[in-house]
Amino acid sequence: MDLTLKVWRQKNREEKGRLETYKVTGISEHASFLEMLDIMNEQLIKEGTEPVAFDHDCREGICGTCSLYINGEAHGPDRKVTTCQLHMRMFKDGETIYIEPWRSAAMPVIKDLIVDRSSFDRIQQSGGFVSVNTSGNTQDANALPIPKMNADKAFDAAACIGCGACVATCKNSSAMLFVAAKVSQFAYLPQGKVEAKQRVLNMVEQMDIEGFGNCTNTGACEVECPKSISIEYIAKMNREFLSASCSSES
């Protein structure tokens, strides 16, 4: 395949970015999208140009590092995949592909296609945990049966990889799906109940402090989420938030 690539180049946080045009030829349809970028970079290095910086690590769709906005879609045209799982067979020979970073005020560009997602970490630090010490002296794991349905719901929420596609996709740059996934995981488990109120209040507050937008129920995040996290969890978080805000204790 021969392709024309329009790639976002930005030197650092301060400087303005722009789209540059590069051409690649002879790409196998079995190559992954990032392998295609590897080939492009190899070419740039040969030409003496600085290669394009992009975030990636596991290249199997689980670490959540890769984060490209391809032809106007987070993680590109395929569904239920991260950028690293996207393969060139999804594109046509001769196509022009636009490659941009996530765009959100709460996730500023660091360089080229790399963004700063530390806001996600700070949201997790504000309450995304169960306060239990790691002494190993907790009760036996089977002492507390958990209905399979709840355990499964908690798992599906916990499958979030924290990539930020939901934010990049949302017209409001909202992080509701991301926050809801963690809030819901714990809300469905007895271990998470004890701190449920404070957790949801803190995490939502931190989300606002970071500058993420509000949810207007468009549902785009659910469509673009590589792990298919359902917006039902946003509803669950809203319920948790409402009941926590209304009650007087804690």
Added chain:
Amino acid sequence: MSVLDSKIPDGPLKDKWTNHKNKINLVNPANKRNIDIIVVGTGLAGGSAAASLAEMGYNVKSFCYQDSPRRAHSIAAQGGINAAKNYQNDGDSVYRLFYDTVKGGDYRSREANVYRLAEVSGNIIDQCVAQGVPFGRDYGGLLDNRSFGGVLVSRTFYAKGQTGQQLLLGAYSALNRQIAKGKVTMYNRHEMVELVKVNGKARGIIARNLETGELERHSAHAVVIASGGYGNVFFLSTNAMGSNATAAWKIHKKGAYFANPCYTQIHPTCIPRSGEHQSKLTLMSESLRNDGRIWVPKNMEDVLAIREGKLSPTDLSEDKRDYYLERKYPAFGNLVPRDIASRAAKEICDAGYGVNSTGEAVYLDFASAIQRYGKQEAAIARIQNPSEADILKLGEEVIESKYGNLFQMYEKIVAEDPYKKPMMIYPAVHYTMGGVWVDYNLMTSVEGCYCIGEANFSDHGANRLGASALMQGLADGYFVLPYTIGNYLSNEIRTGKISTEAAEFVAAEKEVSDRIEKLMNIKGTKSVDHFHKLLGKAMWEYVGMTRNEEGLKKAMTEIKKIRDDFWKDVKIPGDRNSLNRELEKAGRVADFLELGELFAKDALHRNESCGGHFRKESVELDGLQKGEAKRNDTDYAYVAAWEYKGEPADAVMHKEELEFKDIELKQRSYK
């Protein structure tokens, strides 16, 4: 007398850890507040250690090269975590887990360490459940288990095919709790590039801020390395692209011995490579072998027809298939340990039976499991005379619930539906059992420098059983290191704050700075990846699954040559004072180019077939095991710990003899 003192406590095996813990010196809470610890890496071992140490009251500085601690490559572990809970009532016990792990490791691990691992395994599950890790459960609400290779019980806990992710997010949440409290200072996008020693003790590190390129000095009373394995020395592996050996290699060069570098795990079930552009390999969890049957066509004409696309594997009748693992190992069948399954796949492909265009793939077939589960589910749902379509649908649903994400991953990469057509798989480099030598307290041969998780060598011998890497990472981080480090730190309460203005820090920073300058100034003609790929090819060709003396010697010469060329001709665009991925890679590949040679040297000296590695000169000549790998306990039942002496080829070996008091050394038979 060896210079290595493993510090294994006296007394009966089952009491060693308890007695040792009772005798460890404690640091009082007020003093802990004055002690700093650096932890490098935030995977299962590093993340859990940093969280636990902070919780105990120490000041922790935690480092990771990724943009968030949650992205460490432990996250990609799929299948599960072992624990001797015996919830399934199938006769499991601490002793059996210990026994299976030592046997699975081909009797090259330390008994006392492995027993301790088995002992704390149950606590890990309790701990993780308390943290809200959503393990798979049955309809009664209790935890479910699955079976893994090399064992006859079901002791593996799992969260679909994302167990590593869920466990890591558990450790990440514990870490976050401490970051929020201010007990852990987190340094994301930072890479450790040097260890700093003061008066022989580890006192800090030099880290490079990967965003700004700035070199930073960080001091501490102890340094913990939890930076994972070195599988990327092969270029293609199941490791993450950024996984590297730099932290481990830097401490090696500062005096930490590197043990058994040649013990690598080649995982049997990975997605085969598709072409030259391949940048990494993707694992399909070993748990798939619970339900998948491995085969190749019996007849060569069928193999060729399949390769040419004239025949579909589903058209081949049972009698024309060779389920070679079931044939050769009737007792364990498709659930033989990883080393055996990998070697068998390579052998059959080398004999020409590989089923894809490169000739490097075998089938992993779920058709019979789908049938079996479909019939079972139909009976549960009280469907009389279910149609074939009903059975398939119900069966596929069961498979989906167990391995859904893996099947989806496969389909996205290969563009074939594994529910309808058998998966194609081939072995790939996955895990490194070798690593930094540590004593029973997990301290390296540098005082005050510890090493945990995959980065150390301690628990898996020459071959790791499935689902025990997660167990070891969390055991080291949650339950072992936080205790054992107290012994050392109890002597540090009077040390006081360590200044980063000390001459040693200044010198270490200069050393790093000069090294970076040297790399940037080569201004050669070839990219870093070019050299990394050459190294990987030499490693796979001569130091992979099958080795012999001639090949290994060749590998050493070749790797040295690639290293020399690298330092003459590598081209690193950009500058050192900003985010520069090529410079990061160059530093890591420079270390791999040294490690690779030591790896080959270690493999060369170990003239026995052990673990996943078949040494051509060491093979069983007769009996039931004829043609199988021959281990040599008389001459090689020791740990080879290498001391750095400049060039990797000059490294000096120290032996730690392995004593087996509670286990009889046997030929491993899975027949």
